[in-house]
Amino acid sequence: REGVLVTDQSPLLQGGVPSPLFQGGGVGLAAPQDGQSSCQFFSDGRRKVDYVLVFYQRKQISVRGSDRLHRLSAPPHPPHRLSVCVDLAVEVELEADPAEGEMVLIREEFEARLLEAGLEMERDTEVRDQPFCVFTRLHVPWQVLSREAEFLKIKIPTKKSYDLKQENGFSASLSEFWRKVNQPFQPNIPQLGHSTTKQLSHYAPTPHHTPHQAPRHALRHATPHAMPHAPHHAPHQAPHTKYFGEKIGLYFAWLGVYTQLLIPASMVGIIVFCYGCYTVDMDVPSLEMCDKQQNFTMCPLCDGVCDYWHLSTACGTARASHLFDNPATVFFAIFMSLWVATFLEHWKRRQISLNHSWDLTGLEEEEDHPRPKYETVLLQKRQMMRNKEKKNEKKKKKKKKIETGVEKLTWRDRLPGYLINISSILFMFGLTFSAVFGVIVYRIVVSALMAMSPDPETKSNVRVTVTATAVIINLVVILILDEIYGAVAVWLTELEIPRTESNFEQHLILKAFLLKFMNAYAPIFYVAFFKGRFAGRPGDYVYVFNDYRMEECAPGGCLIELCIQLSIIMVGKQLIQNNVFEIGIPKLKKLIRAWKGKGISLEEREEQRARPPQQWNLDYTLVPFEGLTPEYMEMIIQFGFVSLFVASFPLAPLFALLNNVIEIRLDAKKFVTELRRPDAVQAKDIGIWYNILSGMGKFSVIINAFVISFTSDFIPRLVYQYMYSQTGTMHGFIDHTLSHFNVSNFRPGNAPTSSYLPETTVCRYKDYREPPWSAEAYQFSKTYWAVLAARLAFVILFQNLVMFLSLLVAWVIPDVPKNISEQLKREKTLLVDVFLREEKEKFHLLQSLFSSKDQRGSDTSVVATWSLNAVISHPCRLGVLFLKQCDDGTY
Amino acid sequence: REGVLVTDQSPLLQGGVPSPLFQGGGVGLAAPQDGQSSCQFFSDGRRKVDYVLVFYQRKQISVRGSDRLHRLSAPPHPPHRLSVCVDLAVEVELEADPAEGEMVLIREEFEARLLEAGLEMERDTEVRDQPFCVFTRLHVPWQVLSREAEFLKIKIPTKKSYDLKQENGFSASLSEFWRKVNQPFQPNIPQLGHSTTKQLSHYAPTPHHTPHQAPRHALRHATPHAMPHAPHHAPHQAPHTKYFGEKIGLYFAWLGVYTQLLIPASMVGIIVFCYGCYTVDMDVPSLEMCDKQQNFTMCPLCDGVCDYWHLSTACGTARASHLFDNPATVFFAIFMSLWVATFLEHWKRRQISLNHSWDLTGLEEEEDHPRPKYETVLLQKRQMMRNKEKKNEKKKKKKKKIETGVEKLTWRDRLPGYLINISSILFMFGLTFSAVFGVIVYRIVVSALMAMSPDPETKSNVRVTVTATAVIINLVVILILDEIYGAVAVWLTELEIPRTESNFEQHLILKAFLLKFMNAYAPIFYVAFFKGRFAGRPGDYVYVFNDYRMEECAPGGCLIELCIQLSIIMVGKQLIQNNVFEIGIPKLKKLIRAWKGKGISLEEREEQRARPPQQWNLDYTLVPFEGLTPEYMEMIIQFGFVSLFVASFPLAPLFALLNNVIEIRLDAKKFVTELRRPDAVQAKDIGIWYNILSGMGKFSVIINAFVISFTSDFIPRLVYQYMYSQTGTMHGFIDHTLSHFNVSNFRPGNAPTSSYLPETTVCRYKDYREPPWSAEAYQFSKTYWAVLAARLAFVILFQNLVMFLSLLVAWVIPDVPKNISEQLKREKTLLVDVFLREEKEKFHLLQSLFSSKDQRGSDTSVVATWSLNAVISHPCRLGVLFLKQCDDGTY
Numbered sequence A, B: 001r002e003g004v005l006v007t008d009q010s011p012l013l014q015g016g017v018p019s020p021l022f023q024g025g026g027v028g029l030a031a032p033q034d035g036q037s038s039c040q041f042f043s044d045g046r047r048k049v050d051y052v053l054v055f056y057q058r059k060q061i062s063v064r065g066s067d068r069l070h071r072l073s074a075p076p077h078p079p080h081r082l083s084v085c086v087d088l089a090v091e092v093e094l095e096a097d098p099a100e101g102e103m104v105l106i107r108e109e110f111e112a113r114l115l116e117a118g119l120e121m122e123r124d125t126e127v128r129d130q131p132f133c134v135f136t137r138l139h140v141p142w143q144v145l146s147r148e149a150e151f152l153k154i155k156i157p158t159k160k161s162y163d164l165k166q167e168n169g170f171s172a173s174l175s176e177f178w179r180k181v182n183q184p185f186q187p188n189i190p191q192l193g194h195s196t197t198k199q200l201s202h203y204a205p206t207p208h209h210t211p212h213q214a215p216r217h218a219l220r221h222a223t224p225h226a227m228p229h230a231p232h233h234a235p236h237q238a239p240h241t242k243y244f245g246e247k248i249g250l251y252f253a254w255l256g257v258y259t260q261l262l263i264p265a266s267m268v269g270i271i272v273f274c275y276g277c278y279t280v281d282m283d284v285p286s287l288e289m290c291d292k293q294q295n296f297t298m299c300p301l302c303d304g305v306c307d308y309w310h311l312s313t314a315c316g317t318a319r320a321s322h323l324f325d326n327p328a329t330v331f332f333a334i335f336m337s338l339w340v341a342t343f344l345e346h347w348k349r350r351q352i353s354l355n356h357s358w359d360l361t362g363l364e365e366e367e368d369h370p371r372p373k374y375e376t377v378l379l380q381k382r383q384m385m386r387n388k389e390k391k392n393e394k395k396k397k398k399k400k401k402i403e404t405g406v407e408k409l410t411w412r413d414r415l416p417g418y419l420i421n422i423s424s425i426l427f428m429f430g431l432t433f434s435a436v437f438g439v440i441v442y443r444i445v446v447s448a449l450m451a452m453s454p455d456p457e458t459k460s461n462v463r464v465t466v467t468a469t470a471v472i473i474n475l476v477v478i479l480i481l482d483e484i485y486g487a488v489a490v491w492l493t494e495l496e497i498p499r500t501e502s503n504f505e506q507h508l509i510l511k512a513f514l515l516k517f518m519n520a521y522a523p524i525f526y527v528a529f530f531k532g533r534f535a536g537r538p539g540d541y542v543y544v545f546n547d548y549r550m551e552e553c554a555p556g557g558c559l560i561e562l563c564i565q566l567s568i569i570m571v572g573k574q575l576i577q578n579n580v581f582e583i584g585i586p587k588l589k590k591l592i593r594a595w596k597g598k599g600i601s602l603e604e605r606e607e608q609r610a611r612p613p614q615q616w617n618l619d620y621t622l623v624p625f626e627g628l629t630p631e632y633m634e635m636i637i638q639f640g641f642v643s644l645f646v647a648s649f650p651l652a653p654l655f656a657l658l659n660n661v662i663e664i665r666l667d668a669k670k671f672v673t674e675l676r677r678p679d680a681v682q683a684k685d686i687g688i689w690y691n692i693l694s695g696m697g698k699f700s701v702i703i704n705a706f707v708i709s710f711t712s713d714f715i716p717r718l719v720y721q722y723m724y725s726q727t728g729t730m731h732g733f734i735d736h737t738l739s740h741f742n743v744s745n746f747r748p749g750n751a752p753t754s755s756y757l758p759e760t761t762v763c764r765y766k767d768y769r770e771p772p773w774s775a776e777a778y779q780f781s782k783t784y785w786a787v788l789a790a791r792l793a794f795v796i797l798f799q800n801l802v803m804f805l806s807l808l809v810a811w812v813i814p815d816v817p818k819n820i821s822e823q824l825k826r827e828k829t830l831l832v833d834v835f836l837r838e839e840k841e842k843f844h845l846l847q848s849l850f851s852s853k854d855q856r857g858s859d860t861s862v863v864a865t866w867s868l869n870a871v872i873s874h875p876c877r878l879g880v881l882f883l884k885q886c887d888d889g890t891y
Helices: A020-028 A033-039 A085-089 A100-116 A142-151 A169-185 A213-221 A245-279 A284-290 A311-324 A327-357 A372-395 A411-451 A456-496 A501-530 A559-597 A602-610 A615-620 A629-643 A652-674 A688-711 A714-724 A733-737 A782-812 A818-856 A862-873 B020-028 B033-039 B061-066 B085-089 B100-116 B142-151 B170-185 B213-221 B245-279 B284-290 B311-324 B327-357 B372-395 B411-451 B456-496 B501-530 B558-597 B602-610 B615-620 B629-643 B652-674 B688-711 B714-724 B733-737 B782-812 B818-856 B862-873
Strands: A002-006 A051-057 A120-123 A133-139 A155-163 A197-203 A738-742 A762-766 B002-006 B051-057 B120-123 B133-139 B155-163 B197-203 B738-742 B762-766
Touching (some): A100 A120, A245 A327, A245 A629, A245 A652, A284 A311, A311 A559, A327 A629, A327 A688, A327 A714, A327 A782, A327 A818, A411 A456, A411 A501, A456 A501, A456 A559, A501 A559, A501 A688, A559 A629, A559 A688, A629 A652, A688 A714, A714 A733, A714 A782, A733 A738, A782 B688, A782 B782, B100 B120, B245 B327, B245 B629, B245 B652, B284 B311, B284 B733, B327 B688, B327 B714, B327 B782, B327 B818, B411 B501, B456 B501, B456 B558, B501 B688, B558 B629, B558 B652, B558 B688, B629 B652, B629 B688, B688 B714, B714 B733
Antiparallel strands (some): A002 A051, A051 A133, B002 B051, B051 B133, B155 B197, B738 B762
């Protein structure tokens, strides 16, 4: 088997960057300076290597399946416009296996097209008879770069530069302070934003600029924007610089903004937590719960085997609960909702600033080319239609001719794909839910066994133990399913046959997000909103599997369990994903690859030892770049922990912050040292991720409202204090929340079989139900409905208040930063000035040219005089005819 | 006194429109064709009159205050760029009264500047010694138009045009059907959208177009876009065409889209209403209320004088209630919320389509010039600072010099304005609320008097009468306050000293909207959410002013009252505003002006009769255009009726539709025949109105949720049916909603003094309270809390469901219509082609030019050969030097 692997596809943006693949080793590279520079050039020592193509040829059968096999078909369409280069991006995995000779032909044709497009090429001279990989090095000449830069409408700097407005006074010192606070989180970033001048830029396809400026622009763009760790040099002298393009730049910028804004959030979170710690000894309800004198005899937690117990044994969880379930949490939930709104607005501004400083303002999205897979399916469909038609013609000659121009795939063609999609997604939802349910069953069974233990102290502590172990099981399940879902989402999206690459990315992201979100949050949602709500009451417990009671929350409330669940899943997921998946697995893969490489015959290895591998050989062993989706996904799921359930766990932003500080470094290191250099892709924004973030922000408002009103004890406390309390204080709250149960109402066999409190006649349980002496005994009491109404009213109030405040925040913070809009205006004015001056000069030049000719009396061509007349008769358009200085290349 | 009145300020956009002011009379004009054409030109009969300036001179004292006096100061800055014309927009009302001579000087200078900018001028030759008004006619030559079009970056059509894709199949017949449905609502609109080709356009300041095309573009733009009634001719032959510019075009387009979308809404509304009519005889609760056998004895509605009454007497209102308060209403509320989302999305698309067909795509907002008022205040501030500085220097020579460069007004300068603003707005809120309160008092008093009437039939019918009369009072108050608030908002915004005209407009709109919204909706909010909720219970009624009971809703529910309130205010407001304010008052003003004109001396009048007044004299008598704000405001308030309380009044869209069909015609007639021609202003969107609409859409969701759950009986019925009903039907609902009152619990004097039902021991009242025999007699019952919880849960469910669906609608409908985005892509490709071909041609032309010279052996200038070399060495830029065909003016 033989294939063609194109490691870098669009050479247009990286123009002038000295042979990017050579710096694959990046920071860790220790090759000698002269040896390296010889690698960077063609054998003539002058032309730089811009791209390395790898032609993969079959040698050993054992290698066949070890690497993803990319084969390049001839571009299905004739080259568009002047550029063939765009079509180089086509990577087709053909189903059929053409003969080896055919592959060589295709390769030849491909290389011929490259040469035709103006690229220069150098083949590996040391080709052996049956090589493992053939490396072809490409050089993109200046002219090709210029041409392509024009067609891509890359903005080009003019000679004119202007001063940026300096901040002064209070705002300057504020921003300086902010910079210093952020210093530890942004190591080694060159202060690009702090230059005080900016070059005026303009789109290429106007005659105001020489083509020489196009590649210089490319050079300028060839500097790392927001990549920490990637040192910034002037591009001409930068041997270690990797250029990643705007898309990756935006990811790091986004991560930076998010991490920065986590600082205030985690500070407020710490304050809220400290408030909880500080007030735990003043909290009346938990004091009452721990009070041994007010010793409430609680009803047994299960029928028959369980015994009565004293509420004071649950003192520990009650005190722990207060740490997270206090009035400050409500404030924190509101704060975090506004924080989300601020973050989104701030990011919009940052994006516009970056677009401005990276000269992307006004960049229009290029139409994507169809994906090869799509083209293939379309081709097949056309073929099929033609065959059908032929058959029809044979059968009935009279039949009306069917239109053969199949322009695109319709929903009919995609229907099977959609059906598989829907059913798979539903199946995976089911999988997630059954995983959650499995863990619940584990908890119920273990709890029941523990509850039978006679020692009450064990019981209350065991609850935490059971919860924690169950969460760890949950975590492992989540991590495994996460990986599976990621792969399944790719497979499902392929089945949909999306037309363009960006379509593919969007669908993939949405699907993967949906699956991973469900996966990560299903157990948390269960604990927050369902646990303990269908448990029944003493004497009428709800049973599952005939034997086991539905679980319910600890007397301290469900919030503490939610908190444990959240913290373990969040911290565990991040630690494991960072360590195992982001460091461990790539290392492992590398090891495996190295181990496979040992399969080469002994003589070859000796040959290798004699000739040290070229830089491209080394770079080829790096891991291929597989898109930013996993990176974003990890952060978005984390953003969910920070925003969705923050009311129950104020320390979430802190943990997220700590994780991200490490994450940025790990990502940067991975990009620079462990991955093949990714394509530099132009992007104006983070695309669909912004929508997902904003949707999550909206969702978080309602979730937090429900957590506060239904999971926490905030509302019952308020209702008690203002509707029922005689003194207006919280004293008596615990008594108020506990309903009465007359033990004589136990059905036969349900009463505790052996009890150390045999004289109990009335036991208590946590619910708002009518007492046994009421006419409607054990029905929900009036208090229950009043508290429910209060909870719902709080949800409405909270949701609408926060939504209003968020809208206000979004409205108050303008989308375009003031200094950017001012700069844009100034640039516009300056451009008009430059344009006017230029036209004037051209006009004068032209005039002198023609007048000198006229003086000599030579017969001026008709066209020329007539042009001059035209120019003079329209003084408002100073130069219709103009000349360009091109010799020095600077304009 | 003498002043300068500039009737048209920016001559740049109207270029080529034949003397717009002449067609002031528009449709109604009956001047002879030849006489008119003589008016359209300068005395030479060739140059068209593009603008008419009016210099207003004092003649009689009585006239002095009759007209708004605009005086033109010299532009505060030197003319910007090449255009002075922009500065013509400056209209300053100077505080000081300069001498008459000075004014003449200013006028001279102003006219000199116009001439300097290239405009041509013709003064009124028939100047009398002390004329009333002096008219100066302006002609804007071709060159000036071209130059300005370039600076304004007006897009210019290229020669190249391309075919638009024809719709076919189902979508074509659908759009044809839609067009036919809309036919009656859009008379006389030329089918501009139905042309099948479109000219390729490009911005002016590239050398691909001759300057000749700029004014042609202006001509093309000089056709009415969306103005009904304004007949569309080719601009060169159009004597009756008034061009209104994009901003007014957008208003009519918006009004059109809104009115079109009202058609389905009103159809669904009618269906919902019909459902109510159809099911009224099957509605169990209203049947039970009318059932004479189930004759509930109701408690007296006031203490002492009121008697017991039978519920069946309220049968009428109960049946009427059902028309609007039935399950279909809930569906309709959801439908209308989605309708609002659809409307907003549809408008976004329409806006983009219009931008495309009006060639505004890519238009950037021009920076506004500061308002004259702002400049004046800034000047005063500078002066003050300088004086202060001087004083300081005199006092202490050593003191550090204060910076004199006062660049802008800070919040300190605006503080007094803001304070007055806030206090005035608060005062006006108070005014609105007291008006509402006054009407409530009226209602309470009249109701109390009526309730004393012994005839129970009168009582139940009188309630409707009282409600109706009260609403009419409300309506009158609203109309009066509306006018006052409009004026006050302008005054308040002036106090804020906004910097630019667009700032001014935004602040004004927000303020006026806030005030008028409060004004129109305060009584409706009262009826919907407050009326009857603080009325107390029999035996413990709440009293205001010691004597009068708080009012409560009829037994049929508050919804019917809300419905009456809404329909009267909505229909009344629109009828009166349309007839009185939009037709009556302008007519009245015209009459007054005509009457004032009679103050001229007899001889002048005879002179006038001898010489018929010129067209500009006639046009001068038209009403000045005062912005679109009132037009939009009227529609937005109407949009509120359609969206905010639509749950209570499904016929609102129908009334809105009927109103708008008339409104469009009235507005169009007003614009064409009664107003001076407004400036044609470029605009890409409807600005802040969109935000207001979208905010109202969001607000309407929560309001409708509350109306359904709290104002209507929907939730109590559901709760009864599924929680309390024995049979699962609605039978017994009325009994369930009525609480019991033991007449022995009346405090002395509160029981009816004389009753025709003296044997009553227990009477009933509408509330969920504990019965007299309960331990907590007359406290809210458990049912009350359960219903409350259900109501609140419904609000949460409804709000979140509708918000989610709205988001879905917004997400499903793409912002940019597919055909537009395809057209944009095609245009881009075509432009590149045109550009390439052009460059190639130029290159060949150039080559032949130089080669012919070389052949003849004449000494070619150094510059020329060197240019050619430059061109040849860069084949990717085909033409660096090029020539332009300008003689035919078409390119």
